[in-house]
Amino acid sequence: MHFVKAKGIISGNNKFQGMNIYRGCSHGCIYCDSRSKCYQFTHAFEDIEVKENAPELLERALKSKRQKCMIGTGAMSDPYMHCEEKLELTRRCLEIINRYEFGASVLTKSDRVLRDIDLLDEINQKTKAVVQMTLTTYDDKLCSILEPNVCNTKRRIDVLEEMQKRGIPTYVWMTPILPYINDNEENIQSILEECVRVGVKGIICYDMGLTLREGDREYYYQALDKHFPGMKERYIKNYGNAYQLPSPNRDKLMNLFKVYCKDHNIISDPNKCFYSIADMPEKNVQLSLFDEI
């Protein structure tokens, strides 16, 4: 881990601004796209870059913002990695969001988000808080291979349930689905059933498959060699160097996903999910406009 002073912390549009407090990630997911070369890391991916002035930058940005909006974190690295336990930068940023009455959206795989549930609850009472979790693999043993340094899917479902009890809206990223590994009906069906049980509002899944780029591909293939002997050769034979690696079961699984969501009133269109996440209650937007008069 190393510390830097960043120049800016949020970017986006007038409805949703994203921030990454950390750069790099210690969760160790074997398929992680964020480690791809195109993101131009100048340090090891696991050597987390900590933007130590993130709360100050955020406060300065929110103070000068004319319109309230959602502030999201977690797109490029998990805001609840191990280092957050001590550093509490995500928590401090949430406190600022709360103080300035903006909305908050966190995307994580970690149950450490439960530490901040009271704060998220408070934000949600005032404006809106959203918790997004990634669920890829229902089987615990397989999950511990694919996502080794973070809690398993069942524990993440517990987190979603706790959020649901507080009335905090939840969304799931069901991606990636890895060809020949977790791309089966049993896995998808189990995740979907749990999403329904814990009242998830929307599930984001563009397709049943995986993308691989330079940097990410090498890491993934190393993990395949370690845990799934012969699988790398199968991938190379069937996909070559392709960026998109759709599951051979994609049609069947996408159909299962869409029908199940429709039957259970869960948003399955990614754009509609994003719209729903970014949509602030009218009273907050109006209040903020009124404040400026």
Ligand code: SF4
């Ligand atoms: S949690 Fe996200 S950023 Fe971190 S290793 Fe996993 S896929 Fe990569």
